[in-house]
Amino acid sequence: MTTAIYGVGSMGGAVLDALADDGEGEVLAVESSAERVAQLRELHADHPTVEVVDVAEAAGRADVHLVLVKPYGVADLLEAISPSLRPDAIVVSMALGVSLADLAAHLPAGTAAIRAMPNTPAKVGQGMTVLSPADDVTDEQVTRVRELLAPTGRTLVLPESQQDAATAMSGSAPAYVYLFVEGLVDAGVAQGLTRQQALAMATQAVRGAGAMLAETGEDPAILRTQVTSPGGSTAAALARLEAHGMRHALADAVKACADRSAGR
Ligand SMILES: NC(=O)c1ccc[n+]([C@@H]2O[C@H](COP(=O)([O-])OP(=O)(O)OC[C@H]3O[C@@H](n4cnc5c(N)ncnc54)[C@H](OP(=O)(O)O)[C@@H]3O)[C@@H](O)[C@H]2O)c1
Incomplete structure:
Protein backbone atom coordinates (compact mmCIF):
# COMPACT_ATOMS: atom_id res chain seq x y z
CA MET A 1 0.00 0.00 0.00
CA GLU A 160 -19.00 13.47 12.27
CA SER A 161 -21.28 15.29 14.74
CA GLN A 162 -18.78 14.31 17.47
CA GLN A 163 -15.66 15.64 15.72
CA ASP A 164 -15.69 18.95 17.61
CA ALA A 165 -15.85 17.11 20.92
CA ALA A 166 -13.07 14.81 19.69
CA THR A 167 -10.94 17.85 18.86
CA ALA A 168 -11.38 19.18 22.38
CA MET A 169 -10.87 15.80 24.09
CA SER A 170 -8.15 14.35 21.91
CA GLY A 171 -6.62 16.60 19.22
CA SER A 172 -5.86 19.41 21.69
CA ALA A 173 -5.71 17.42 24.93
CA PRO A 174 -1.95 16.73 24.87
CA ALA A 175 -1.47 20.51 25.23
CA TYR A 176 -3.58 20.53 28.42
CA VAL A 177 -1.40 17.74 29.82
CA TYR A 178 1.81 19.61 28.94
CA LEU A 179 0.47 22.71 30.69
CA PHE A 180 -0.39 20.59 33.75
CA VAL A 181 3.16 19.18 33.75
CA GLU A 182 4.68 22.68 33.39
CA GLY A 183 2.70 23.83 36.42
CA LEU A 184 3.60 20.73 38.43
CA VAL A 185 7.30 21.17 37.64
CA ASP A 186 7.22 24.83 38.74
CA ALA A 187 5.52 23.72 41.95
CA GLY A 188 8.19 21.05 42.52
CA VAL A 189 10.95 23.61 42.00
CA ALA A 190 9.23 25.81 44.59
CA GLN A 191 9.55 22.83 46.98
CA GLY A 192 13.32 22.69 46.45
CA LEU A 193 13.66 20.09 43.69
CA THR A 194 15.78 20.81 40.65
CA ARG A 195 13.84 21.35 37.43
CA GLN A 196 15.30 18.11 36.08
CA GLN A 197 14.20 16.11 39.13
CA ALA A 198 10.76 17.68 39.10
CA LEU A 199 10.32 17.02 35.37
CA ALA A 200 11.42 13.39 35.75
CA MET A 201 8.87 12.86 38.55
CA ALA A 202 6.03 14.69 36.79
CA THR A 203 6.66 12.84 33.52
CA GLN A 204 6.66 9.48 35.25
CA ALA A 205 3.50 10.39 37.21
CA VAL A 206 1.66 11.20 33.96
CA ARG A 207 3.03 8.12 32.21
CA GLY A 208 2.24 5.86 35.19
CA ALA A 209 -1.25 7.24 35.77
CA GLY A 210 -1.98 6.95 32.04
CA ALA A 211 -0.81 3.34 32.03
CA MET A 212 -2.96 2.58 35.11
CA LEU A 213 -6.04 4.03 33.42
CA ALA A 214 -5.34 2.20 30.15
CA GLU A 215 -4.32 -1.14 31.62
CA THR A 216 -6.70 -1.52 34.58
CA GLY A 217 -9.71 0.04 32.83
CA GLU A 218 -10.61 1.35 36.31
CA ASP A 219 -12.69 4.47 36.88
CA PRO A 220 -10.34 7.43 37.54
CA ALA A 221 -12.27 8.29 40.70
CA ILE A 222 -11.48 4.83 42.11
CA LEU A 223 -7.80 5.12 41.20
CA ARG A 224 -7.70 8.56 42.83
CA THR A 225 -9.31 7.17 46.01
CA GLN A 226 -6.56 4.53 46.18
CA VAL A 227 -3.94 7.31 46.46
CA THR A 228 -5.93 9.35 48.98
CA SER A 229 -5.89 8.38 52.65
CA PRO A 230 -8.51 10.08 54.80
CA GLY A 231 -7.12 13.31 56.20
CA GLY A 232 -3.79 12.69 54.49
CA SER A 233 -1.42 14.74 52.38
CA THR A 234 -2.95 13.82 48.98
CA ALA A 235 -6.39 14.75 50.32
CA ALA A 236 -4.98 18.15 51.31
CA ALA A 237 -3.63 18.70 47.80
CA LEU A 238 -6.84 17.55 46.08
CA ALA A 239 -8.94 19.84 48.28
CA ARG A 240 -6.85 22.78 47.08
CA LEU A 241 -7.19 21.74 43.43
CA GLU A 242 -10.97 21.51 43.85
CA ALA A 243 -11.04 24.87 45.68
CA HIS A 244 -9.13 26.44 42.78
CA GLY A 245 -11.78 25.10 40.39
CA MET A 246 -9.78 22.53 38.43
CA ARG A 247 -12.87 20.68 37.20
CA HIS A 248 -14.57 23.90 36.22
CA ALA A 249 -11.44 25.10 34.39
CA LEU A 250 -11.30 21.83 32.42
CA ALA A 251 -14.99 21.95 31.52
CA ASP A 252 -14.65 25.55 30.39
CA ALA A 253 -11.47 24.86 28.39
CA VAL A 254 -12.90 21.81 26.60
CA LYS A 255 -16.06 23.75 25.74
CA ALA A 256 -14.02 26.69 24.39
CA CYS A 257 -12.02 24.30 22.20
CA ALA A 258 -15.11 22.48 20.89
CA ASP A 259 -16.83 25.81 20.19
CA ARG A 260 -13.80 27.12 18.29
CA SER A 261 -13.60 23.87 16.32
CA ALA A 262 -17.28 24.19 15.39
CA GLY A 263 -16.84 27.86 14.44
CA ARG A 264 -19.32 28.90 17.19
N1 LIG B 1 -0.66 20.23 15.59
C1 LIG B 1 -1.59 19.45 16.15
O1 LIG B 1 -1.50 19.07 17.33
C2 LIG B 1 -2.79 18.98 15.34
C3 LIG B 1 -3.70 18.10 15.94
C4 LIG B 1 -4.79 17.67 15.18
C5 LIG B 1 -4.97 18.11 13.88
N2 LIG B 1 -4.08 18.97 13.33
C6 LIG B 1 -4.28 19.41 11.95
O2 LIG B 1 -3.15 19.07 11.20
C7 LIG B 1 -2.97 20.04 10.15
C8 LIG B 1 -1.54 20.54 10.19
O3 LIG B 1 -1.32 21.21 11.41
P1 LIG B 1 0.15 21.45 11.96
O4 LIG B 1 0.03 21.93 13.33
O5 LIG B 1 0.97 20.24 11.67
O6 LIG B 1 0.60 22.66 10.99
P2 LIG B 1 2.05 23.01 10.47
O7 LIG B 1 3.07 22.61 11.49
O8 LIG B 1 2.01 24.41 9.98
O9 LIG B 1 2.25 22.03 9.22
C9 LIG B 1 1.63 22.19 7.98
C10 LIG B 1 2.68 21.94 6.93
O10 LIG B 1 2.04 21.83 5.65
C11 LIG B 1 2.84 22.54 4.71
N3 LIG B 1 2.00 22.85 3.55
C12 LIG B 1 1.18 23.90 3.37
N4 LIG B 1 0.55 23.80 2.17
C13 LIG B 1 0.99 22.67 1.59
C14 LIG B 1 0.70 22.01 0.37
N5 LIG B 1 -0.16 22.54 -0.50
N6 LIG B 1 1.31 20.85 0.10
C15 LIG B 1 2.19 20.32 0.97
N7 LIG B 1 2.51 20.88 2.16
C16 LIG B 1 1.91 22.04 2.47
C17 LIG B 1 3.31 23.73 5.48
O11 LIG B 1 4.38 24.36 4.84
P3 LIG B 1 4.48 25.98 4.93
O12 LIG B 1 4.75 26.28 6.36
O13 LIG B 1 5.62 26.27 4.00
O14 LIG B 1 3.16 26.51 4.46
C18 LIG B 1 3.69 23.09 6.81
O15 LIG B 1 4.99 22.55 6.79
C19 LIG B 1 -3.98 21.15 10.39
O16 LIG B 1 -5.03 21.04 9.47
C20 LIG B 1 -4.45 20.92 11.81
O17 LIG B 1 -5.80 21.31 11.97
C21 LIG B 1 -2.98 19.43 14.03
Whole structure:
Protein backbone atom coordinates (compact mmCIF):
# COMPACT_ATOMS: atom_id res chain seq x y z
CA MET A 1 0.00 0.00 0.00
CA THR A 2 1.23 3.51 -0.80
CA THR A 3 0.34 6.40 1.50
CA ALA A 4 0.75 10.08 0.69
CA ILE A 5 1.15 12.65 3.46
CA TYR A 6 0.49 16.23 2.35
CA GLY A 7 1.95 18.72 4.85
CA VAL A 8 4.75 17.42 7.07
CA GLY A 9 4.63 19.96 9.91
CA SER A 10 3.97 19.22 13.61
CA MET A 11 1.12 16.80 13.02
CA GLY A 12 2.11 15.46 9.59
CA GLY A 13 5.66 14.95 10.86
CA ALA A 14 4.35 12.93 13.81
CA VAL A 15 2.32 10.68 11.50
CA LEU A 16 5.21 10.35 9.06
CA ASP A 17 7.65 9.35 11.83
CA ALA A 18 5.30 6.63 13.10
CA LEU A 19 4.62 5.23 9.61
CA ALA A 20 8.30 5.44 8.64
CA ASP A 21 9.36 3.49 11.75
CA ASP A 22 6.61 0.88 11.97
CA GLY A 23 4.28 1.18 9.00
CA GLU A 24 3.83 -1.17 6.09
CA GLY A 25 4.25 -0.10 2.47
CA GLU A 26 5.76 3.10 1.17
CA VAL A 27 5.09 6.66 2.29
CA LEU A 28 5.21 9.62 -0.06
CA ALA A 29 5.82 12.91 1.75
CA VAL A 30 4.77 16.18 0.13
CA GLU A 31 5.83 19.61 1.35
CA SER A 32 5.37 23.05 -0.15
CA SER A 33 8.75 24.74 0.30
CA ALA A 34 12.03 23.65 -1.31
CA GLU A 35 13.72 24.12 2.06
CA ARG A 36 11.35 21.68 3.82
CA VAL A 37 11.68 19.19 0.95
CA ALA A 38 15.48 19.24 1.33
CA GLN A 39 15.19 18.90 5.14
CA LEU A 40 12.82 15.95 4.83
CA ARG A 41 15.05 14.20 2.29
CA GLU A 42 17.97 14.50 4.69
CA LEU A 43 15.92 13.44 7.72
CA HIS A 44 14.54 10.33 6.03
CA ALA A 45 17.61 9.36 4.02
CA ASP A 46 17.84 6.16 6.10
CA HIS A 47 14.18 5.24 5.67
CA PRO A 48 13.98 3.28 2.42
CA THR A 49 10.16 3.32 2.53
CA VAL A 50 9.91 7.15 2.62
CA GLU A 51 10.11 9.23 -0.54
CA VAL A 52 9.71 12.99 -0.79
CA VAL A 53 7.83 13.73 -4.01
CA ASP A 54 5.77 16.51 -5.55
CA VAL A 55 2.03 16.77 -5.20
CA ALA A 56 1.17 15.47 -8.69
CA GLU A 57 3.28 12.35 -8.27
CA ALA A 58 1.82 11.57 -4.84
CA ALA A 59 -1.71 12.14 -6.11
CA GLY A 60 -1.26 9.58 -8.88
CA ARG A 61 0.69 6.96 -6.93
CA ALA A 62 -0.93 6.73 -3.50
CA ASP A 63 -3.79 4.49 -2.39
CA VAL A 64 -4.47 6.51 0.76
CA HIS A 65 -4.02 10.30 0.95
CA LEU A 66 -3.52 11.89 4.39
CA VAL A 67 -4.20 15.62 4.27
CA LEU A 68 -2.24 17.44 6.98
CA VAL A 69 -1.99 20.99 5.67
CA LYS A 70 -3.61 23.85 7.59
CA PRO A 71 -7.40 23.96 7.24
CA TYR A 72 -7.34 27.01 4.95
CA GLY A 73 -5.09 25.10 2.51
CA VAL A 74 -7.26 21.99 2.22
CA ALA A 75 -9.54 23.13 -0.63
CA ASP A 76 -6.62 24.11 -2.90
CA LEU A 77 -4.77 20.91 -2.11
CA LEU A 78 -7.80 18.74 -2.91
CA GLU A 79 -8.30 20.62 -6.19
CA ALA A 80 -4.63 19.97 -7.00
CA ILE A 81 -4.75 16.21 -6.34
CA SER A 82 -8.24 15.52 -7.74
CA PRO A 83 -7.32 15.15 -11.44
CA SER A 84 -4.74 12.44 -10.67
CA LEU A 85 -6.54 10.47 -7.94
CA ARG A 86 -7.23 6.82 -8.67
CA PRO A 87 -10.93 5.88 -8.60
CA ASP A 88 -10.35 3.65 -5.53
CA ALA A 89 -8.31 6.27 -3.62
CA ILE A 90 -9.18 7.03 0.00
CA VAL A 91 -8.73 10.63 1.17
CA VAL A 92 -8.38 11.22 4.92
CA SER A 93 -8.44 14.86 6.01
CA MET A 94 -6.99 15.51 9.44
CA ALA A 95 -7.61 19.26 9.27
CA LEU A 96 -9.50 20.96 12.08
CA GLY A 97 -13.04 22.00 11.20
CA VAL A 98 -13.00 20.80 7.57
CA SER A 99 -16.27 18.90 7.13
CA LEU A 100 -17.10 15.87 5.01
CA ALA A 101 -19.29 18.21 2.92
CA ASP A 102 -16.25 20.49 2.35
CA LEU A 103 -14.21 17.47 1.26
CA ALA A 104 -16.91 16.24 -1.12
CA ALA A 105 -17.13 19.70 -2.69
CA HIS A 106 -13.48 19.55 -3.78
CA LEU A 107 -13.08 15.85 -4.64
CA PRO A 108 -14.25 13.85 -7.67
CA ALA A 109 -17.72 12.34 -7.10
CA GLY A 110 -17.49 8.92 -5.47
CA THR A 111 -14.07 9.44 -3.83
CA ALA A 112 -13.97 7.75 -0.43
CA ALA A 113 -13.50 10.55 2.12
CA ILE A 114 -12.86 10.34 5.85
CA ARG A 115 -12.64 13.25 8.29
CA ALA A 116 -10.22 12.56 11.11
CA MET A 117 -8.80 14.16 14.22
CA PRO A 118 -5.35 12.89 15.24
CA ASN A 119 -3.03 14.07 18.03
CA THR A 120 0.74 14.51 18.20
CA PRO A 121 1.59 11.54 20.49
CA ALA A 122 1.18 9.68 17.17
CA LYS A 123 4.90 10.39 16.83
CA VAL A 124 5.68 7.82 19.53
CA GLY A 125 2.88 5.41 18.64
CA GLN A 126 0.63 6.66 21.48
CA GLY A 127 -1.74 8.87 19.53
CA MET A 128 -5.52 8.75 19.19
CA THR A 129 -7.20 9.35 15.84
CA VAL A 130 -10.97 9.78 15.72
CA LEU A 131 -12.29 8.86 12.27
CA SER A 132 -15.62 9.89 10.74
CA PRO A 133 -16.15 8.24 7.36
CA ALA A 134 -18.58 9.61 4.78
CA ASP A 135 -21.73 7.49 4.33
CA ASP A 136 -20.50 5.79 1.16
CA VAL A 137 -17.16 4.65 2.63
CA THR A 138 -17.19 0.87 3.10
CA ASP A 139 -16.25 -0.96 6.31
CA GLU A 140 -13.34 -2.49 4.41
CA GLN A 141 -12.00 0.97 3.51
CA VAL A 142 -12.32 2.10 7.13
CA THR A 143 -10.47 -1.03 8.27
CA ARG A 144 -7.66 -0.31 5.77
CA VAL A 145 -7.23 3.18 7.17
CA ARG A 146 -7.32 1.93 10.77
CA GLU A 147 -4.66 -0.66 9.96
CA LEU A 148 -2.58 1.96 8.17
CA LEU A 149 -2.74 4.26 11.21
CA ALA A 150 -2.07 1.49 13.77
CA PRO A 151 1.62 2.52 14.18
CA THR A 152 0.41 5.98 15.28
CA GLY A 153 -1.62 4.58 18.20
CA ARG A 154 -5.33 3.97 18.70
CA THR A 155 -8.20 4.79 16.38
CA LEU A 156 -11.88 5.29 17.12
CA VAL A 157 -14.77 5.64 14.66
CA LEU A 158 -17.42 8.22 15.61
CA PRO A 159 -20.11 10.14 13.74
CA GLU A 160 -19.00 13.47 12.27
CA SER A 161 -21.28 15.29 14.74
CA GLN A 162 -18.78 14.31 17.47
CA GLN A 163 -15.66 15.64 15.72
CA ASP A 164 -15.69 18.95 17.61
CA ALA A 165 -15.85 17.11 20.92
CA ALA A 166 -13.07 14.81 19.69
CA THR A 167 -10.94 17.85 18.86
CA ALA A 168 -11.38 19.18 22.38
CA MET A 169 -10.87 15.80 24.09
CA SER A 170 -8.15 14.35 21.91
CA GLY A 171 -6.62 16.60 19.22
CA SER A 172 -5.86 19.41 21.69
CA ALA A 173 -5.71 17.42 24.93
CA PRO A 174 -1.95 16.73 24.87
CA ALA A 175 -1.47 20.51 25.23
CA TYR A 176 -3.58 20.53 28.42
CA VAL A 177 -1.40 17.74 29.82
CA TYR A 178 1.81 19.61 28.94
CA LEU A 179 0.47 22.71 30.69
CA PHE A 180 -0.39 20.59 33.75
CA VAL A 181 3.16 19.18 33.75
CA GLU A 182 4.68 22.68 33.39
CA GLY A 183 2.70 23.83 36.42
CA LEU A 184 3.60 20.73 38.43
CA VAL A 185 7.30 21.17 37.64
CA ASP A 186 7.22 24.83 38.74
CA ALA A 187 5.52 23.72 41.95
CA GLY A 188 8.19 21.05 42.52
CA VAL A 189 10.95 23.61 42.00
CA ALA A 190 9.23 25.81 44.59
CA GLN A 191 9.55 22.83 46.98
CA GLY A 192 13.32 22.69 46.45
CA LEU A 193 13.66 20.09 43.69
CA THR A 194 15.78 20.81 40.65
CA ARG A 195 13.84 21.35 37.43
CA GLN A 196 15.30 18.11 36.08
CA GLN A 197 14.20 16.11 39.13
CA ALA A 198 10.76 17.68 39.10
CA LEU A 199 10.32 17.02 35.37
CA ALA A 200 11.42 13.39 35.75
CA MET A 201 8.87 12.86 38.55
CA ALA A 202 6.03 14.69 36.79
CA THR A 203 6.66 12.84 33.52
CA GLN A 204 6.66 9.48 35.25
CA ALA A 205 3.50 10.39 37.21
CA VAL A 206 1.66 11.20 33.96
CA ARG A 207 3.03 8.12 32.21
CA GLY A 208 2.24 5.86 35.19
CA ALA A 209 -1.25 7.24 35.77
CA GLY A 210 -1.98 6.95 32.04
CA ALA A 211 -0.81 3.34 32.03
CA MET A 212 -2.96 2.58 35.11
CA LEU A 213 -6.04 4.03 33.42
CA ALA A 214 -5.34 2.20 30.15
CA GLU A 215 -4.32 -1.14 31.62
CA THR A 216 -6.70 -1.52 34.58
CA GLY A 217 -9.71 0.04 32.83
CA GLU A 218 -10.61 1.35 36.31
CA ASP A 219 -12.69 4.47 36.88
CA PRO A 220 -10.34 7.43 37.54
CA ALA A 221 -12.27 8.29 40.70
CA ILE A 222 -11.48 4.83 42.11
CA LEU A 223 -7.80 5.12 41.20
CA ARG A 224 -7.70 8.56 42.83
CA THR A 225 -9.31 7.17 46.01
CA GLN A 226 -6.56 4.53 46.18
CA VAL A 227 -3.94 7.31 46.46
CA THR A 228 -5.93 9.35 48.98
CA SER A 229 -5.89 8.38 52.65
CA PRO A 230 -8.51 10.08 54.80
CA GLY A 231 -7.12 13.31 56.20
CA GLY A 232 -3.79 12.69 54.49
CA SER A 233 -1.42 14.74 52.38
CA THR A 234 -2.95 13.82 48.98
CA ALA A 235 -6.39 14.75 50.32
CA ALA A 236 -4.98 18.15 51.31
CA ALA A 237 -3.63 18.70 47.80
CA LEU A 238 -6.84 17.55 46.08
CA ALA A 239 -8.94 19.84 48.28
CA ARG A 240 -6.85 22.78 47.08
CA LEU A 241 -7.19 21.74 43.43
CA GLU A 242 -10.97 21.51 43.85
CA ALA A 243 -11.04 24.87 45.68
CA HIS A 244 -9.13 26.44 42.78
CA GLY A 245 -11.78 25.10 40.39
CA MET A 246 -9.78 22.53 38.43
CA ARG A 247 -12.87 20.68 37.20
CA HIS A 248 -14.57 23.90 36.22
CA ALA A 249 -11.44 25.10 34.39
CA LEU A 250 -11.30 21.83 32.42
CA ALA A 251 -14.99 21.95 31.52
CA ASP A 252 -14.65 25.55 30.39
CA ALA A 253 -11.47 24.86 28.39
CA VAL A 254 -12.90 21.81 26.60
CA LYS A 255 -16.06 23.75 25.74
CA ALA A 256 -14.02 26.69 24.39
CA CYS A 257 -12.02 24.30 22.20
CA ALA A 258 -15.11 22.48 20.89
CA ASP A 259 -16.83 25.81 20.19
CA ARG A 260 -13.80 27.12 18.29
CA SER A 261 -13.60 23.87 16.32
CA ALA A 262 -17.28 24.19 15.39
CA GLY A 263 -16.84 27.86 14.44
CA ARG A 264 -19.32 28.90 17.19
N1 LIG B 1 -0.66 20.23 15.59
C1 LIG B 1 -1.59 19.45 16.15
O1 LIG B 1 -1.50 19.07 17.33
C2 LIG B 1 -2.79 18.98 15.34
C3 LIG B 1 -3.70 18.10 15.94
C4 LIG B 1 -4.79 17.67 15.18
C5 LIG B 1 -4.97 18.11 13.88
N2 LIG B 1 -4.08 18.97 13.33
C6 LIG B 1 -4.28 19.41 11.95
O2 LIG B 1 -3.15 19.07 11.20
C7 LIG B 1 -2.97 20.04 10.15
C8 LIG B 1 -1.54 20.54 10.19
O3 LIG B 1 -1.32 21.21 11.41
P1 LIG B 1 0.15 21.45 11.96
O4 LIG B 1 0.03 21.93 13.33
O5 LIG B 1 0.97 20.24 11.67
O6 LIG B 1 0.60 22.66 10.99
P2 LIG B 1 2.05 23.01 10.47
O7 LIG B 1 3.07 22.61 11.49
O8 LIG B 1 2.01 24.41 9.98
O9 LIG B 1 2.25 22.03 9.22
C9 LIG B 1 1.63 22.19 7.98
C10 LIG B 1 2.68 21.94 6.93
O10 LIG B 1 2.04 21.83 5.65
C11 LIG B 1 2.84 22.54 4.71
N3 LIG B 1 2.00 22.85 3.55
C12 LIG B 1 1.18 23.90 3.37
N4 LIG B 1 0.55 23.80 2.17
C13 LIG B 1 0.99 22.67 1.59
C14 LIG B 1 0.70 22.01 0.37
N5 LIG B 1 -0.16 22.54 -0.50
N6 LIG B 1 1.31 20.85 0.10
C15 LIG B 1 2.19 20.32 0.97
N7 LIG B 1 2.51 20.88 2.16
C16 LIG B 1 1.91 22.04 2.47
C17 LIG B 1 3.31 23.73 5.48
O11 LIG B 1 4.38 24.36 4.84
P3 LIG B 1 4.48 25.98 4.93
O12 LIG B 1 4.75 26.28 6.36
O13 LIG B 1 5.62 26.27 4.00
O14 LIG B 1 3.16 26.51 4.46
C18 LIG B 1 3.69 23.09 6.81
O15 LIG B 1 4.99 22.55 6.79
C19 LIG B 1 -3.98 21.15 10.39
O16 LIG B 1 -5.03 21.04 9.47
C20 LIG B 1 -4.45 20.92 11.81
O17 LIG B 1 -5.80 21.31 11.97
C21 LIG B 1 -2.98 19.43 14.03
